[in-house]
Amino acid sequence: MLVVDHVSFSYQEKITLKNINFKAKKGEHISIIGESGSGKSTLLKSIYGLLQLNEGKITWNGEELLGPDFNLIPGHLFMKYVAQDFELMPFTTVAENVGTYFARGDKKGEDRVKELIEIMQLEDFADTKVKNLSGGQQQRVALAKALATKPEVLLLDEPFNQVDHFLKNSLRRALFAYLKKEKIMCFVATHDMTDALSYSDTTIVLKDGEIKANNSPKKLYEKPNDRYIALLFGEVNDLNVSDVWKGEIPSELKNKSFFCYPHDLRKSKIGTLKVNVVQSYYRGDRYLVKSRSNKKTVFFFHKNLLKTGLEVSLFISKETIAKRIVN
Numbered sequence: 001m002l003v004v005d006h007v008s009f010s011y012q013e014k015i016t017l018k019n020i021n022f023k024a025k026k027g028e029h030i031s032i033i034g035e036s037g038s039g040k041s042t043l044l045k046s047i048y049g050l051l052q053l054n055e056g057k058i059t060w061n062g063e064e065l066l067g068p069d070f071n072l073i074p075g076h077l078f079m080k081y082v083a084q085d086f087e088l089m090p091f092t093t094v095a096e097n098v099g100t101y102f103a104r105g106d107k108k109g110e111d112r113v114k115e116l117i118e119i120m121q122l123e124d125f126a127d128t129k130v131k132n133l134s135g136g137q138q139q140r141v142a143l144a145k146a147l148a149t150k151p152e153v154l155l156l157d158e159p160f161n162q163v164d165h166f167l168k169n170s171l172r173r174a175l176f177a178y179l180k181k182e183k184i185m186c187f188v189a190t191h192d193m194t195d196a197l198s199y200s201d202t203t204i205v206l207k208d209g210e211i212k213a214n215n216s217p218k219k220l221y222e223k224p225n226d227r228y229i230a231l232l233f234g235e236v237n238d239l240n241v242s243d244v245w246k247g248e249i250p251s252e253l254k255n256k257s258f259f260c261y262p263h264d265l266r267k268s269k270i271g272t273l274k275v276n277v278v279q280s281y282y283r284g285d286r287y288l289v290k291s292r293s294n295k296k297t298v299f300f301f302h303k304n305l306l307k308t309g310l311e312v313s314l315f316i317s318k319e320t321i322a323k324r325i326v327n
């Protein structure tokens with residue numbers, strides 16, 4: 001169990017992490033999301049022991065993890081941290097980088113290097129010098145190297161931001177399945193919602209160095225309760241119940257507002273929300289349509305291109321409204 005207990009940290013006068021509290025269990029996957037500058041990387045660095053905390057403590061199975069003032073070499077042996085700069089040895093091969101921690105001729109080590117190179121889909125580059133690889137390939141080498149000594153905790157800062165879309169999906173599936181199988185606790189600081197939604201048990205939302213929410217990604221997505229959280233999941237509509245309700249509004253929903261995603265709204269003759277199309281953006285399987293209703297911008301999806309200026313009616317079910325009400 002990893003416990004982050006009332007942790008605060010500042011680089012200079014301005015406080016960067018404020019009173020951070022959470023617990024993580026063995027094998028749990030936690031995504032850390034938040035706008036740029038919200039403190040995601042700083043939180044990972046604090047957990048890894050690179051920063052001396054101003055207040056609070058971090059414990060691992062009951063023992064306090066001490067910061068750089070108390071460790072000659074900052075960091076902890078049972079953890080691996082993959083930062084945005086990968087810290088690889090450029091003039092040695094991929095296999096040598098991944099196998100850094102194993103002695104020459106160590107058969108178990110060689111098998112492990114092979115397995116990790118396969119997971120990261122780097123077989124074709126095993127004997128290539130790292131300096132000759134692309135940024136995305138180097139990122140995969142850094143991930144394989146971090147896993148070589150089977151850490152109990154893995155800290156990943158934007159782990160796939162340099163990898164192309166197709167490879168990213170298959171790598172993510174392979175990596176997170178491997179981490180679950182090996183019961184490795186994993187923290188991922190990310191801007192990519194797929195990391196948060198599909199591959200984490202828990203999502204921590206940071207804003208200005210504070211925890212805004214800590215919940216399952218499904219619960220956060222379905223009931224974001226806050227515009228900042230909703231926006232992290234993509235385009236979002238901020239509406240009043242009175243904008244869309246047909247008939248008398250039940251007393252518990254009067255004067256309430258709610259967030260909804262573009263897919264919650266559909267063009268329909270029975271729709272009560274009248275909007276005018278501003279622009280349609282092609283998304284392959286459908287269009288994302290930007291529209292205006294009074295002074296509000298409303299996004300929805302539609303299978304066909306809709307002309308700018310066209311008036312359409314949008315429908316949202318009462319069940320969805322009830323689910324997305326802001327308390």
Ligand SMILES: Nc1ncnc2c1ncn2[C@@H]1O[C@H](COP(=O)(O)OP(=O)(O)OP(=O)(O)O)[C@@H](O)[C@H]1O
Binds near residue numbers: 034036041043
């Ligand atoms: N070494 C440093 N010295 C001083 N301030 C720093 C340092 N590193 C980060 N900061 C500041 O701390 C705040 C949090 O930065 P951090 O890198 O943790 O954010 P982040 O959420 O990871 O951002 P991003 O998504 O852009 O990577 C920012 O305001 C940043 O400018």
